[in-house]
Amino acid sequence: MADTKTSSIDVDDPKVPTNTTGESKNDTHFAAERGHVATDQHGHSLVHIDPKVEARLRWKIDLYVVPTVALLYLFCFIDRANVGNAKIAFLERDLGMAGYDYNALLSVFYISYIVFEIPSNIMCKWVGPGWFIPGISLGFGICSLATAFVQTKAQASGVRFLLGIFEAGMMPGIAYYLSRWYRRAELTFRLSLYIVMAPLAGAFGGLLASGILSLDHVGSVRGWRMIFLVEGIITIGLSVIAFFTLTDRPATARWLTAEEQDMAIARVKAERVTTTEVLDAMNVKKLLKGMANPVTFSTALIFLLNNITVQGLAFFLPTIVKTIYPDKSTVTQQLYTVPPYIVGAFFTLLLPLISTLADRRQVFMILSAPTVMIGYIMFLAVDKPQVRYGATFLITSTVYALGPITNSQVSANVISDTSRTSAIALNVMLGNIGGLVSTWSFLPWDAPNYHIGNGLNLATSGTVLVISTLALLWMKQDNRKRESRSVEEELAGLSQQQVQDLDYKNPAFRWHP
Template sequence: MFSTKESLISDSNLAHQKVTSEAHNSLAVSDSPDERRLRTKIDLHIVPIVSILYLFAFIDRANIGNAKIAGLDKDLGMTGYDYNVIISTFYIGYIVFEVPAIVLCKWIGPGWFLPATSVLFGICSVGTAFVTTVPQACVVRFLLGIFEAGMMPGTTYYLSRWYRRSELTFRLSLYLVTAPLAGAFGGLLASGILRLSHFGGLTSWRMIFAIEGILTIGLSLVALLTLTDRPETARWLTVEEKTLAVARVRSERVTAQVLLDSMTMRKFFRGIANPVTLSVGIVFLFDAITVQAMAFFLPTVVKTIYPEYDTVQQQLYTAPPYVVGAFMVVFLSYLSWRTDRRQIFFILTAPVVMAGYIMFLASKEQRVRYGATFLVASSFTLGTLTNSQVSANVISDTSRSGAIAFNSMCAHLGGLVGTWAFLPWDGPHYPIGNGLNLATSGMILVISSLTLFWMNWDNRARDKRVAERGDADESLGLTQQEVEDLDWRHPAFRWKP
């Protein structure tokens, strides 16, 4: 299994220095026929693999919501806030290990890291099938959070090695769209699994965790054999294609002399301290409260809306809102790719989500409340747009890994809040949970608008300073390394809204 990747790296070792050297002095031709062919080739070799891995990562995370209405809470003897505590432990593990996970991902390479961590959280999912008490469930969910911590930031960071800034948003959508699809597919898969009488010695909700975990492990082992770490080690690219793949990404990174720089904490934290990273991280935190609450509580909400239906029918009713969310992810990300804009779509999405929560708060009629879930599902779009935005507004590979890790950590802080958004005594209409999410979507609108205004203002201020005193690299009086360490502080850098 491992010899395949070792030979892959060995075969390309001789070409590696030549590729990097040529890319150093090259400028990628903007969307030439050769570049379009290369982009399609990368799309076919990279995107399907990471998309499938993330699909099952989200299924393994969110299937506890499906298991709950299939009898998990009764079998484990849950009372009061036990369910909230169990799903909160996942986020504690996730948040604590988020930054270490992305550092490890960069150090060992995402081509190794992503499949390996997928195998581990698949094992945790299988382990959940055998828990018998609430504390046991907490331990397994904590471990699941540890091993899933690097999945989203690692995949975003990995794709940023292959794509231009404008292209990245749409490619991120093709893997992050699996989050809402996981909600739809997870509900359909859970309803299908529950039709089985048993799986080995397991029955009911235990089959959901076991079968979905085994599928995750199997797919991860396939990915371990096939996922390519970076363009220079891709056996499916010619030497000329490798040169172009490196050059076209490198050409957008002001002051960067190499595509994959060495890891330094200075540059890593420079990516985190970036003003756009901080603003976008707060936006993603607020958005994640909605997204994660929806993932964990939509089955419960559907059950309160349609209490007369059986469990399998209720599982099926969780799917359609996610399908709409998936469409919105791809549609808005495609528009973002073609316009090379991201911030404006933050602003456009927020009022749609707000309208959904206003419907929840204003009506107790079943069809209105179920219709509101379709509007709320548009919140999934910010997963793609925020990760793409922080990636577009740093320069070095190391700064990018820090920015993406911080953005993902913020999302899961929001997810932790989301686990407490819908409390047992607040049901069945959940005015507090829905009010909280209305407030967070309103804050997204305000913060995103102010950030867009600031980015445009600061770009004009940078233009003015350069025009007045001519801040070229030579006039900075710094070494090349010091110039690169400036990252977004460099006078030639401009924010990309």
């Protein structure tokens, strides 16, 4: 599975012309070459590939690309959220924390996480995901390991700040990386295959934490420190393996034949209007176009609001469960956090799968909101522990699915690789501002009912419903306006580079709701 890794700025190399199976004999090689487009001026694909041949290629890519990034993201989320498991295992007591100290510890992580989001994804494109993703994984694994040995609040805060720097590039980096391999309609489900690791991390993290805490010690390390020690070592091991297994891009994949490399490049390029290469050189104009894109911004705002709930669950679900079942042992409380995450994982795969089959994303953002709203209404209106515990299942059934759906949506509504880099980074950056808000949504003095936190999440889910609906109506209206524009007249006299720099402003481009 090893491959030659070079900077992603080295765009797709032309191959010796070869025949492909089915209808496509020369067009995939032609479209794969740098300098050749794979669409006409109106955005219609010039590439024809036998569906059976393409299905075999897609399955091969799935097997070689997705498992590595999914495992890395699993432990990325575990290393971030295990502080919630450590909290109910007496982390606060041992570090002398009181009042808002725990909330502040969570916030420190998000400060660096947010600041480094966009620079990190730009660096991912410049260095190449094949090196960058394993590199940052190694970094946050070391940070998790170091947390096992902190003795003060200041030391814990410093390590969490570093953890945020390394983890900042993980979610947008993997989303950007997968966009190199998959068509628009295929991407949502493939994103779900790694983002599902977030709820699985909650479930597996709870199981792993309860198992680790059942041990008396690991070496000289005891108590909650064992959680960080063991999980950090596992992350480091996976990162080292990823340096050898993560393939940077189709053109350098040794496990693809020359024909398959051409096909992998051509099929992605065929969805990008008048684009002459899949991996273009860094361009400031295109970076700005990716962030100024109206669909990128509205989707990122939805992800911000949604992430207040997602990250709040990661950090506070153990605490919420403890207030529901205060008489249970710490290990039992950890285990009670597992079932809601299992339900979340199931729907994180199911909803993006349906989205992929329908090639629609916006409607799923709309449909995600009502179940979350009902869940938080139950928290606010009912005191019975069983009802509140049931509400967590309603909430987790849709909130995690918006991770793959929103990242896929911003990816689908830009043209160039560079714009995609900044669009995905902005989406995740705003999402993590929501994570920062979540660290202050469940305050100590508001326990055990947490009216402020539950009320805030009810409000954010309601706002998601409104924004996602308005965005869908706007996309449909703007597409109707674009139908009346003359592509030939507007593009007349422009060079190929000027046309490519238009990105979503190209009159031939259509929004993909």
